[in-house]
Amino acid sequence: MAKRLIPTLNRVxxxxxVPPSKTNAGILLPEKSSKASVLNSGKVIxxxxxxxxxxxxxxxxxxxEGDTVLLPNYGGDHVKLGEKDYHLYRDEEILGTLHD
Structure with a gap:
């Protein structure tokens, strides 16, 4: 049975x-290059x-729900639901919204 978490108060x-670890052609990317090119971001669930x-x-x-947000390097509470990892942040901890 899948669980759904509804945050309380002003939590998100x-x-x-997670940046890809290899290219579409199957070439493995070094960890440094994938971290440098991607912001610390997440999708609001x-x-x-x-x-x-x-x-x-x-x-x-x-x-x-569905917003792509810029996250701080530290903070938030780690939550594991089933096999997936999530993080809970207070509204004011999130740095902003990312748009294409």
């Missing part, structure tokens, strides 16, 4: 984007409803 569930202010109003999360 992200699956990190799920978002919480948002945090609450002092009056009890909900402050919505700035990201939505």
């Amino acid at each position: 569930l992200v699956e990190k984007i 799920a978002v919480g409803p948002g945090a609450r202010d002092k009056e009890g109003n909900t402050i919505p999360v700035a990201f939505k």
Whole structure:
């Protein structure tokens, strides 16, 4: 049975984007070259409803499911669901959204 995690408050569930380890032709890439060319990014899988202010109003999360986001080098909580690895970040920890 597959589990689905719905984050609480202003948390965002992200699956990190891993750079390819070999080319389409099957040539293995050295680890240094693949890390240097790719930003620390991820795809938003799920978002919480948002945090609450002092009056009890909900402050919505700035990201939505499917967004590609720029992640900090450190931080977030590692979560493993089934065979997949994810990370939970607070809304304010995520650095921005990436667009083509």
